Amino acid sequence: MLNALQSPLFPWHAFLAALSFVWGACIGSFLNVCIFRIPRERSVVKPRSYCPRCGTPIPWYHNLPILTYVVLGGKSACCRSRIHPRYLLVELLTAVLFLLVWFKFDLASGGRPLGLVAVTDWRLVPVYWLMASGLILGTFVDFEHMIIPDRVTLGGVLAGLLLSAAVPSLHGQATARNALASAAVGAAVGGGLLWSVGVLGKVVFRKDAMGLGDVKLLAAVGAFLGWRAVLFTVMIASLVGSVVGLSLVLGGRKEMQSRIPFGPYLALAALLWILWGSAWWQSYLDFVRPA
Numbered sequence: 001m002l003n004a005l006q007s008p009l010f011p012w013h014a015f016l017a018a019l020s021f022v023w024g025a026c027i028g029s030f031l032n033v034c035i036f037r038i039p040r041e042r043s044v045v046k047p048r049s050y051c052p053r054c055g056t057p058i059p060w061y062h063n064l065p066i067l068t069y070v071v072l073g074g075k076s077a078c079c080r081s082r083i084h085p086r087y088l089l090v091e092l093l094t095a096v097l098f099l100l101v102w103f104k105f106d107l108a109s110g111g112r113p114l115g116l117v118a119v120t121d122w123r124l125v126p127v128y129w130l131m132a133s134g135l136i137l138g139t140f141v142d143f144e145h146m147i148i149p150d151r152v153t154l155g156g157v158l159a160g161l162l163l164s165a166a167v168p169s170l171h172g173q174a175t176a177r178n179a180l181a182s183a184a185v186g187a188a189v190g191g192g193l194l195w196s197v198g199v200l201g202k203v204v205f206r207k208d209a210m211g212l213g214d215v216k217l218l219a220a221v222g223a224f225l226g227w228r229a230v231l232f233t234v235m236i237a238s239l240v241g242s243v244v245g246l247s248l249v250l251g252g253r254k255e256m257q258s259r260i261p262f263g264p265y266l267a268l269a270a271l272l273w274i275l276w277g278s279a280w281w282q283s284y285l286d287f288v289r290p291a
Contacts, residue, residue: 017102024098025065027129028091031137035090038137039145053081065091086140094136100275101128117279121169128274130159131224135267138217142263146211153216157187160223171226186222190230194218214262221270228281229273236269237262 034044036052049058056078062068069088076083104116105125112118119125138152164170164183171182194215222230241262248254 017099020102021095021099022065024095024129025091027098027133028094028136029063029065029087031094031133031140032087032090034137035086035140035144038149038151039141039147051076051078051081054079066095090136090140094133097132097136097271098129101125101132104128104275114275115279116275117277119169121167123167124170127163127167127170127224130163131156131274132271134159134220135270138213139264139267142213142261146259146261148211148213148217148263150216153213153220156220157216157223160187160220160225164223170224182226183223186224186226186230187219188222189227190222190233191215191219193230193234211262214266217263217266221266225270225273229270229277232273232277232281233266233269236272237265240268241265 030044033049037044047057049063050056051058053076056076058076058078062072062077066088069083069091072083074083074085074088075081100114100116102125103113104119105122134152134156138148141152142148161180161183164179165176168174168176168179171179171186173179173182198211198215218230218233221233241260244265245254245260248260254260
């Protein structure tokens, strides 16, 4: 890291890092529009942004990501109603993830902060940005409405297949044909695994144990990242989901039979894979293999 700061290219690298953060915040602002409108079956393009409380159109200077929320103190400028903290959270989260993805590719010293797994193909950066955006969108819709939009899931499967062929390094392959095959296998494993869990759970517990949105979301993860990422995602999501669910039950906020959205934990695990997961997978293989 010190070498990076001493590099003559440091100002250029710092500018691109800052640009990634700002771009992520702008995408996060658009994701907030999608999170609010898509479940309500409204256009995400028209009309322009408006106050959800009084309907007043929001001028551009009151629609600056992160900055507007801070300057206005979390209240709208038109009617002074409270702006939901989710708006700030989504913008910040997207900005930070975009920055971390950029750091996976670009750092003058060749090292990566926070132990991020390095990538050498710049085309992976926009692909990971796209996937992170979809996962954030699906997460916050699922938290609020207990659904994951098909635009995220089925759209993600299609995008994963197409982008795998366009960027074979997404699956560590040299040819579009091999990468497309890896994406297809990943999608089949992802969708088939959770679908099987859902069928088994319905037989055992006599009720739906897994939503189809979760099944399609994991298929999309597999299409983008492959079958190894699917196994990692299921393991981590199940662990985190179990801990959170049990904590909510013990805290009296949920009952044992309450429905808890699983999509956000799948999204979290998939993001962990993008940033660090392949290194953890290799460490696991090294552990289980005989010396």
